[in-house]
Amino acid sequence: MAALPPGIDPDLLRAFVLIAEGGSFTRAAERVGRTQSAVSMQIRRLEETLGQPLLTRTPKGVQPTPQGAWLLDRARAMLALNDEILGNLRAPPMVGTVRLGTPDDYALFWLPEILARFASVHPSVELDVTCMNSDVLAEQFQQGRLDLCLLSEGQEPRGIPARRVWRGPLRWVGSPNHGLHRRDPLPLALSRPDNHCSWRAAALGALRQAGRAARVTYNSATQTGCFTVALAGLALTVSTPCTLPEGLAWLGEAEGLPPLPEMGIVLLRADAALGVPxxxxxxxxxxxGFRRAAPPGVAIAA
Structure with missing residues (x-):
């Protein structure tokens, strides 16, 4: 009978992922509570097990080799599954209620898989999810009515620490059958001006810089409302990459529309929720969940 291939120690994979994400052996050692030499030895053991160089030093810090880049996503998935198994079968059941605030588009396009995975691991935790626009959510967070809150980057209350969980391109969205991109001024469906929406500012700023006249013909407090207007063929709107409703399409340079900047998504955590399991x-x-959806080459802060 042929000998089974050696298994991979999850601790070795964890050290590798921390170094690859942080670009430093020192920072990785601090996070796992080991010496730098001990972490270096873990990487040597992992490279010996796999027979491939996984990390290399560059002027920008420690970076994955091509083999390491291939391993990184798979290591993250293996560690997530390892932690899920241990957390579900060994730890006492986690209980309590977590109040989560999120804009409606994040709730619809990003959170279903994340929340389903969380519920499978912690079925006794009750989730209280509030969907509002970012302005209202920021106000509710400051009033202590939310434990966790997702917001578009730039709309977090001043002075409150925010953890970036995603960053990617903002894109134009519209009906492919109505030719709205040829209208002058360009009709738009965007968030209401009193929401101080960063997406609205980015869209109008890009058009202004390109010398393109535009008019916000429809204002909505939610992304769902903007999509509804776009589906009717009445205006164009903008969105981060997502699964578009049937009848909408991504638009851009081919339609004469200017490029839009990248936008971020941040997670806020209330002081009262710090340390709450x-x-x-x-x-x-x-x-x-957001890290898995990060565009190639985008570093998401840990």
């Missing part, structure tokens, strides 16, 4: 666990599930 259920809130900690949900925050990590959210961060991991």
């Amino acid at each position: 259920a809130a900690d666990a949900l925050a990590e599930h959210i961060a991991e």
Whole structure:
């Protein structure tokens, strides 16, 4: 009978992921509570097990080799599954209620898989999810009515620490059958001006810089409302990458529309929720879920 291939120690994979994400052996050692030499030895053991160089030093810090880049996503998935198994079968059931605030588009396009995964691991935790626009959510967070809150980057209350969980391109969205991109001025469906929406500012700023006249013909408090207007063929709107409703399409340079800047999504955690196991666990599930969706080459802060 042929000998079984050696298994991979999850601790070795964890050290590798921390170094690859942080670009430093020193920072990785601090996070796992080991010496730098001990972490270096873990990486040597992992490279010997796999027979491939995984990390290399560059002027910008420690970076994955091509083999390491291939391993990184798979290591993250293996560690998430390892932690899920241990957390579900060894730890006492986690209980409590976590109040999560999120804009409606994040709730619809990003959170279903994240929340389903969290519920499978922590079925006794009750989630209270509030969907509002970012302005209202920021106000509710400051009033202590939310434990965790997702917001578009730039709309977090001043002075409150925010953890970036995603960053990617903003894109134009519209009906492919109505030719709205040829109208002058360009009709738009965007968030209401009193929401101080960063997406609205980015869209209008890009058009202004390109010398393109535009008029916000429809204002909505939610992304769902903007999509509804776009589906009717009445205006164009903008969105981060997501699964578009049937009848809408991504638009851009081919339609004569200017490029839009990248936008970020941040996670806020209330002081009262720090160290609360259920809130900690949900925050990590959210961060991991968004990390998996990060565009290639985009570093998401840990």
